[in-house]
Amino acid sequence: MNTDRPIVVAGAGAIGCLVGGMLAAGGRRVALLVRPRVKAEIERFGLRLTDFDGSERKLSAGQFALSENPAILHSAGIVLVTVKSANTAEVADQIAQHAPEDAIIVSLQNGVGNVAVLRERLGGRRVLAGMVPFNVIAMGEGRFHRSTSGDIHIGEDEANTAAALSVPGLTMRASRDITGVQWGKLIINLNNALSALSDMPLAAQLANRDWRTLFADQMAEGLAALKAAGINPVSATPIPMRWTPTLLRLPDAIFNLILGRTMKIDPEARSSMWQDLKQGRKTEIDYLQGAVIALAEQHEVAVPLVRRIVALIKEAEAAGNGPPGLTPQQIRGAA
Numbered sequence: 281m282n283t284d285r286p287i288v289v290a291g292a293g294a295i296g297c298l299v300g301g302m303l304a305a306g307g308r309r310v311a312l313l314v315r316p317r318v319k320a321e322i323e324r325f326g327l328r329l330t331d332f333d334g335s336e337r338k339l340s341a342g343q344f345a346l347s348e349n350p351a352i353l354h355s356a357g358i359v360l361v362t363v364k365s366a367n368t369a370e371v372a373d374q375i376a377q378h379a380p381e382d383a384i385i386v387s388l389q390n391g392v393g394n395v396a397v398l399r400e401r402l403g404g405r406r407v408l409a410g411m412v413p414f415n416v417i418a419m420g421e422g423r424f425h426r427s428t429s430g431d432i433h434i435g436e437d438e439a440n441t442a443a444a445l446s447v448p449g450l451t452m453r454a455s456r457d458i459t460g461v462q463w464g465k466l467i468i469n470l471n472n473a474l475s476a477l478s479d480m481p482l483a484a485q486l487a488n489r490d491w492r493t494l495f496a497d498q499m500a501e502g503l504a505a506l507k508a509a510g511i512n513p514v515s516a517t518p519i520p521m522r523w524t525p526t527l528l529r530l531p532d533a534i535f536n537l538i539l540g541r542t543m544k545i546d547p548e549a550r551s552s553m554w555q556d557l558k559q560g561r562k563t564e565i566d567y568l569q570g571a572v573i574a575l576a577e578q579h580e581v582a583v584p585l586v587r588r589i590v591a592l593i594k595e596a597e598a599a600g601n602g603p604p605g606l607t608p609q610q611i612r613g614a615a
């Protein structure tokens with residue numbers, strides 16, 4: 281294991297700054313490959329990592345390396361890929377050009393296609409899939425807030441990369457079925473679009489039964505497509521995936537009791553897709569709902585609600601006015 285060499289975070293934004301910052305705070309050598317605007321922000325304010333449990337860590341820009349130049353990858357022992365899915369190919373090419381051949385590459389991205397893109401462009405290098413269950417919001421002025429609970433999962437490997445990346449406050453667990461875990465997360469991520477369309481914080485949205493029922497209906501379509509394809513999504517919580525739609529449809533009081541015992545969500549939490557619409561960026565809809573639609577087409581499963589939600593997100597992207605603030609009824613529309 282290359283623990284004496286830096287962990288390089290390739291494309292540090294919300295997830296990369298939080299994970300990289302936590303690793304640096306835990307004593308690991310860390311380097312962040314960033315865009316110039318992120319570099320300027322961190323050079324000015326440093327990093328301030330806050331957590332749903334009230335804890336806080338402050339790091340000055342001197343506690344880790346920081347650059348917009350991919351040459352920062354040159355001595356990486358581990359590379360954490362934390363770009364949005366549309367940028368994976370670009371970052372893969374930078375890794376191929378600059379990182380040592382023996383560096384372990386870990387994708388900490390949502391979606392189920394990023395590892396294949398990395399493997400295709402990185403020849404025989406070791407590439408591991410990861411799954412980040414928690415939400416991170418870029419709050420500005422160097423602050424990155426982790427607003428929900430959960431441990432990161434990484435595909436099991438001989439080098440025990442998950443253990444090498446675990447520090448106080450940030451646990452990574454080795455998973456024997458990381459593909460199932462990624463599909464399970466993709467099913468949960470179907471709510472990213474609802475959160476973006478609603479313009480509501482996740483906690484407020486999940487507290488509302490109309491929103492939960494819409495999520496459950498969309499999830500049921502997704503699960504039907506996965507079943508037809510023979511894919512078994514694995515839940516990262518103690519609640520099995522197949523029970524989740526039923527759980528979401530429960531009355532508020534029972535749902536809140538079960539959710540409160542399963543995970544913590546603070547009032548700041550907003551999905552990464554909400555953050556994308558808010559900042560006028562393209563979303564990952566094609567990599568999330570898009571993966572369900574691809575399976576549904578192959579196996580002739582009807583997914584009208586998923587399709588309708590894709591159309592609404594594309595409309596919002598094209599309009600460029602940020603999250604549109606739709607109601608569940610407006611989203612159901614003609615679906």
Ligand SMILES: NC(=O)C1=CN([C@@H]2O[C@H](COP(=O)(O)OP(=O)(O)OC[C@H]3O[C@@H](n4cnc5c(N)ncnc54)[C@H](OP(=O)(O)O)[C@@H]3O)[C@@H](O)[C@H]2O)C=CC1
Pocket residue numbers: 290291292293294295296313314315318348362363364365367370371374388389390391412413414415416417418551552564
């Ligand atoms: N935010 C969250 O709560 C969660 C996010 N995820 C997943 O994690 C992944 C990352 O999400 P998130 O952190 O929110 O995304 P962000 O957009 O906040 O961060 C990605 C950063 O990488 C930058 N970037 C892209 N390409 C390069 C490059 N070649 N060199 C340097 N910087 C680059 C982007 O800049 P630019 O915008 O200019 O391209 C951006 O600043 C996604 O797959 C997401 O779905 C998973 C769980 C939770």
Ligand SMILES: CC(C)(CO)C(=O)C(=O)O
Pocket residue numbers: 390412413414415416428468469471472550551552553
């Ligand atoms: C909110 C969360 C953690 C789960 O949907 C997420 O993965 C995201 O924001 O992209």
